[in-house]
Amino acid sequence: MGSNSSRIGDLPKNEYLKKLSGTESVSENDPFWNQLLSFSFPAPTSSTELKLLEEATISVCRSLVENNPRTGNLGALIKVFLSRTKELKLSAECQNHIFIWQTHNALFIICCLLKVFICEMSEEELQLHFTYEEKSPGNYSSDSEDLLEELLCCLMQLITDIPLLDITYEISVEAISTMVVFLSCQLFHKEVLRQSISHKYLMRGPCLPYTSKLVKTLLYNFIRQEKPPPPGAHVFPQQSDGGGLLYGLASGVARLWTVFTLGGVGSKAAASPELSSPLANQSLLLLLVLANLTDASDVPNPYRQAIMSFKNTQDSSPFPSSIPHAFQINFNSLYTALCEQQTSDQATLLLYTLLHQNSNIRTYMLARTDMENLVLPILEILYHVEERNSHHVYMALIILLILTEDDGFNRSIHEVILKNITWYSERVLTEISLGSLLILVVIRTIQYNMTRTRDKYLHTNCLAALANMSAQFRSLHQYAAQRIISYTCRHLRRYVYVLDKLYFPHSHCSTLQHCFSTLSDNGEELLSLTCSHILRSYASSLFSLLSKKHNKVLEQATQSLRGSLSSNDVPLPDYAQDLNVIEEVIRMMLEIINSCLTNSLHHNPNLVYALLYKRDLFEQFRTHPSFQDIMQNIDLVITFFSSRLLQAGAELSVERVLEIIKQGVVALPKDRLKKFPELKFKYVEEEQPEEFFIPYVWSLVYNSAVGLYWNPQAIQLFTMDSD
Numbered sequence: 001m002g003s004n005s006s007r008i009g010d011l012p013k014n015e016y017l018k019k020l021s022g023t024e025s026v027s028e029n030d031p032f033w034n035q036l037l038s039f040s041f042p043a044p045t046s047s048t049e050l051k052l053l054e055e056a057t058i059s060v061c062r063s064l065v066e067n068n069p070r071t072g073n074l075g076a077l078i079k080v081f082l083s084r085t086k087e088l089k090l091s092a093e094c095q096n097h098i099f100i101w102q103t104h105n106a107l108f109i110i111c112c113l114l115k116v117f118i119c120e121m122s123e124e125e126l127q128l129h130f131t132y133e134e135k136s137p138g139n140y141s142s143d144s145e146d147l148l149e150e151l152l153c154c155l156m157q158l159i160t161d162i163p164l165l166d167i168t169y170e171i172s173v174e175a176i177s178t179m180v181v182f183l184s185c186q187l188f189h190k191e192v193l194r195q196s197i198s199h200k201y202l203m204r205g206p207c208l209p210y211t212s213k214l215v216k217t218l219l220y221n222f223i224r225q226e227k228p229p230p231p232g233a234h235v236f237p238q239q240s241d242g243g244g245l246l247y248g249l250a251s252g253v254a255r256l257w258t259v260f261t262l263g264g265v266g267s268k269a270a271a272s273p274e275l276s277s278p279l280a281n282q283s284l285l286l287l288l289v290l291a292n293l294t295d296a297s298d299v300p301n302p303y304r305q306a307i308m309s310f311k312n313t314q315d316s317s318p319f320p321s322s323i324p325h326a327f328q329i330n331f332n333s334l335y336t337a338l339c340e341q342q343t344s345d346q347a348t349l350l351l352y353t354l355l356h357q358n359s360n361i362r363t364y365m366l367a368r369t370d371m372e373n374l375v376l377p378i379l380e381i382l383y384h385v386e387e388r389n390s391h392h393v394y395m396a397l398i399i400l401l402i403l404t405e406d407d408g409f410n411r412s413i414h415e416v417i418l419k420n421i422t423w424y425s426e427r428v429l430t431e432i433s434l435g436s437l438l439i440l441v442v443i444r445t446i447q448y449n450m451t452r453t454r455d456k457y458l459h460t461n462c463l464a465a466l467a468n469m470s471a472q473f474r475s476l477h478q479y480a481a482q483r484i485i486s487y488t489c490r491h492l493r494r495y496v497y498v499l500d501k502l503y504f505p506h507s508h509c510s511t512l513q514h515c516f517s518t519l520s521d522n523g524e525e526l527l528s529l530t531c532s533h534i535l536r537s538y539a540s541s542l543f544s545l546l547s548k549k550h551n552k553v554l555e556q557a558t559q560s561l562r563g564s565l566s567s568n569d570v571p572l573p574d575y576a577q578d579l580n581v582i583e584e585v586i587r588m589m590l591e592i593i594n595s596c597l598t599n600s601l602h603h604n605p606n607l608v609y610a611l612l613y614k615r616d617l618f619e620q621f622r623t624h625p626s627f628q629d630i631m632q633n634i635d636l637v638i639t640f641f642s643s644r645l646l647q648a649g650a651e652l653s654v655e656r657v658l659e660i661i662k663q664g665v666v667a668l669p670k671d672r673l674k675k676f677p678e679l680k681f682k683y684v685e686e687e688q689p690e691e692f693f694i695p696y697v698w699s700l701v702y703n704s705a706v707g708l709y710w711n712p713q714a715i716q717l718f719t720m721d722s723d
Contacts, residue, residue, distance in 0.1 A: 011056035021063035025071040037102040050709035061116040081106040104171040111178040156210040166229040199296040212325040215306040221283035342377035404468035414474035436477035464681035470595035481606035488589040
């Protein structure tokens with residue numbers, strides 16, 4: 001480094017870095033610092049170059065680790081940076097480009113060194129390196145300054161107080177990146193850290209008063225999505241007198257940092273729209289890291305408290321005295337940014353965090369009259385489930401579940417009419433309500449999950465969202481009604497197939513009639529009987545048999561099947577493991593249909609039509625012990641409307657059938673429909689949610705942080721092939 005341009009590969013040989021990491025102490029007032037900080041080198045544009053920069057930094061760091069206890073040069077560098085930041089605000093106002101450039105370079109060096117230090121040493125060793133004073137070898141002063149705490153406070157001040165201008169953009173990004181690096185000690189531990197230097201410095205002491213201001217600034221950085229200034233001209237404009245050597249070098253640095261902040265992610269996730277604003281991206285990542293820190297042993301996480309309690313700028317009510325770290329922000333601007341940025345995992349995670357933890361935000365969003373702007377991007381995430389990682393899909397789904405807890409939301413989405421949903425490719429949807437589209441996408445997600453990922457958590461939450469909506473289904477699109485019924489029928493058929501495989505694993509009998517004729521009343525002999533497949537016409541007979549001793553028969557059939565396998569270590573076949581899952585899905589889908597018929601039958605002729613079209617299959621399940629109760633209303637509706645269609649004669653058109661259904665809805669006595677408890681599901685985080693969220697957040701940092709590289713082999717918090 002220094003006033004000569006360098007290549008990354010030459011950094012370990014650089015005379016200025018050698019002096020910094022060498023055996024000679026350098027006073028903080030030495031002219032050396034101006035020389036060290038006047039550097040430029042070709043911008044890293046790929047993961048390979050970022051890795052080279054990391055490796056070059058490691059070489060310098062190891063030398064510094066060895067010599068710093070005697071020289072105190074790391075402390076001197078930090079003091080140089082701290083002294084410069086005191087004049088940074090004035091320098092920005094006075095357009096002092098060179099001063100800001102050198103201050104930025106100082107922070108860049110500190111960030112690079114800190115990143116390697118955190119990876120290579122324990123927290124105790126790290127703190128010792130940041131408390132050294134200039135002293136004789138082996139003499140550790142007990143009243144030495146804690147430069148790490150001073151550095152963090154300075155970074156928080158820089159982020160929150162320095163005005164965002166063209167000439168301060170990149171030092172603001174670097175300050176946020178350095179805070180992310182400081183918190184990155186979590187990456188190198190398998191277990192979630194519950195006591196660390198992060199807790200020591202950020203949750204108490206001089207950093208604590210900056211909590212609300214920092215959270216507010218990071219949120220506004222995300223909202224504004226400020227793009228970096230144009231390359232080459234934004235930090236050091238062309239001077240009429242040429243500007244001399246330093247201006248020439250500075251212009252090179254401007255180009256370096258524009259490319260460095262816009263690219264440099266190499267083999268990480270492909271560039272996406274949010275990376276057009278490195279400041280917004282880094283701010284959001286830092287905010288998520290801070291929000292997901294575990295509570296300290298004696299104090300709750302203040303950053304989470306700030307996120308939970310901030311209010312709208314239009315809300316003039318006073319904050320309760322019991323709420324610390326409170327602030328106000330423009331909810332309309334925040335809502336707009338959240339709607340526009342849902343293509344990224346981190347923006348979806350922020351939306352989830354705000355909806356789940358901040359009741360002010362949740363109330364505001366649910367009162368919006370343009371909810372389609374928020375819901376459509378979430379549905380698009382779920383629709384393209386094959387292209388998304390599982391965590392992103394989870395967050396999108398849970399957001400829908402939280403929204404569907406509100407009856408007003410469930411009613412209003414059926415009043416929003418959408419036209420030409422181009423990303424929905426299964427069928428041309430020229431006009432459909434937001435509610436019907438939501439149903440289609442959620443059912444598609446369940447179907448994908450059942451056939452591909454087979455994740456019980458995912459399908460449970462999908463079904464919970466549909467169940468929450470079911471009582472307010474209104475004017476369902478014919479395709480949405482058809483998909484509700486056809487998806488249920490698919491599982492009804494699958495259920496019969498699985499029962500066939502489970503109860504009749506061999507092929508000694510040729511017909512079901514012979515099987516049933518040999519059964520005793522208690523059904524015990526079923527276990528010894530075999531058949532190649534179950535004919536549909538005998539399904540109701542099988543269910544009648546099951547009703548007599550359902551659980552015992554299932555258990556013994558499973559044991560019999562396991563006994564027929566060659567080894568006890570061999571798991572049951574998929575179809576045996578599927579039985580309970582399929583039964584749960586069928587039960588929930590029947591409850592959803594029943595809830596709609598009971599609460600809004602007159603609003604949904606298309607659902608009745610689809611149900612009648614598949615009535616033969618539903619009628620077979622009247623006597624099934626698991627579904628008998630919930631089938632009463634469905635069977636009543638099928639019987640009632642089938643009778644009216646029979647009276648109307650044969651060869652009825654679709655329009656005529658729908659007309660008969662609409663007329664019949666008025667005639668159907670509502671008191672004949674049995675009342676069931678309202679279907680309501682509420683999202684509740686699992687115990688110790690940090691075990692999920694902290695690795696997830698840091699995987700986002702690893703994949704999405706701009707200009708930061710960590711050696712994947714050193715990371716222990718998550719595996720590199722995980723989502």
